[in-house]
Amino acid sequence: MKAAMLRSGSLEILDLPTPEPGFEEARVRMRSAGVCHSDLHIVRGDWAGVPDTMPVGHEGIGVVEALGPGAERYIDIGDRVILGLGGSGGGYWCGACEHCLSGEPRLCAQSRGIMGTFAEEFCVYARSLVRLPDDVGDEEAPLACGGLTAYGAVKKLFKHQVRPGTTIAIVGAAGGLGHYAIQIAKAFGYTVIGVDVGEEKLKFVESMGADFAVTPDDAPALVAEKTERGVSASLVFAARVVGFQLGLQLLGPGGLFVAVGIPPTSDGPITLQPFEFFVKSPTVIYSAVGNVQDMREVVDLAAAGKLKSHIGRVAKLSELPAVFDELEASRYVGRAVITDLGG
Ligand SMILES: [Zn+2]
Ligand SMILES: [Zn+2]
Incomplete structure (x- = not known):
């Protein structure tokens, strides 16, 4: 064979x-x-x-x-x-x-x-x-x-009591994992903001069923407009640390941060302000x-x-x-x- x-x-x-x-x-x-x-x-x-x-x-x-x-x-x-x-x-x-x-x-x-x-x-x-x-x-x-990894990440929302109907962000939404995560999150009843780079990818994100598709630059303004104080969860499939940073930034109080992507070590670490921890009380987890x-x-x-x-x-x-x-x-x-x- x-x-x-x-x-x-x-x-x-x-x-x-x-x-x-x-x-x-x-x-x-x-x-x-x-x-x-x-x-x-x-x-x-x-x-x-x-x-x-x-x-x-x-x-x-x-x-x-x-x-x-x-x-x-x-x-x-x-x-x-x-x-x-x-x-x-x-x-x-x-x-x-x-x-x-x-x-x-x-x-x-x-x-x-x-x-x-x-x-x-x-x-x-x-x-x-x-x-x-x-x-x-x-x-x-x-x-x-790919499908299983996206599913495992979205399922963590249930485990951490992120209610269906709330708005979540998917960072790296057009990728090999992100495009599955949009479909799964929609099937579970979440409102989805898909974040990715470039017009073609944003069209693809919308075609997968995301309620909103937005570039990283425009994401904070859109989240401010569509949610009271930030998203209830950020799922980060991006392969760059800037995507992780954005996911943390978009998170509302008591929100869930689910990391899935693995950026190159040369990208350096994520920066977390302890004071922001105090203000937002986020839950930060990894999903594989x-x-x-x-x-x-x-x-x-x-x-x-x-x-x-x-x-x-x-x-x-x-x-x-x-x-x-x-x-x-x-x-x-x-x-x-x-x-x-x-x-
Ligand atoms: Zn694989
Ligand atoms: Zn065992």
Whole structure:
């Protein structure tokens, strides 16, 4: 079978033997695999501590074709499934530690990620698989990381009692995560101010359902006009620290700040005035990916027609190195999906 592998820092398409599913694992014949920005970081060696030799890809849709011992308790041969869980923590979790039991398996000491969906066949922990209804197409593979990450962030609004009907800001609203967050926040009943740069992106933000689309420069005035004392929550998907700073600025008293993007370290830290803390009493949290229950809820939203991926590029496996170059140069809008893993 064909698979993309990172070997000593270079991306190669190899012919590998068909993998055998281990204990509680299923082998999935992949029908599509999404290209996530974090794959690009891994392939380019941007993150210290991540190996330079490893399988790549962590978003996918496929059909279960073989089961290892014990996997039959979770899934059946022939099931069409979505897999990935954001890559981080989706490959295994113990199920019994304090983090697993509180719904944060990503923090489990035994957790493993999912890596290697750019392959014709892939073995994965069967408990992490979510069955897909027919009305969610193969091109929706990016829901597995991008969609789930946006969903996990918006769901934090409920956890922190930000009431539906209130106005929230989504900073970086036109991006690969932001465009999902707009749709999810609207489905949950929030009024959404989408913040991004440039006329074309603002049009796209409106087309995703945002009530208002605004540039970072105009955002403070719009928030002052549309809310009494600021937004009830800021969700920051921006990859620059200025976006984080803006998100804090737009926040009203008692508001929730949810950080999701990871700006380069060279951008420096966020500045917080302790006096502003006193005045606003904000809640500041980080949100990363989600768990298998969150993934089931994402699939339900997609099946109900309330959540859709914006796909800007479709390619076959042999084109993957070119797709990474294009992603790096921002040559397409939305997410890329590999739909022919043998091609
Ligand atoms: Zn990802
Ligand atoms: Zn655990």
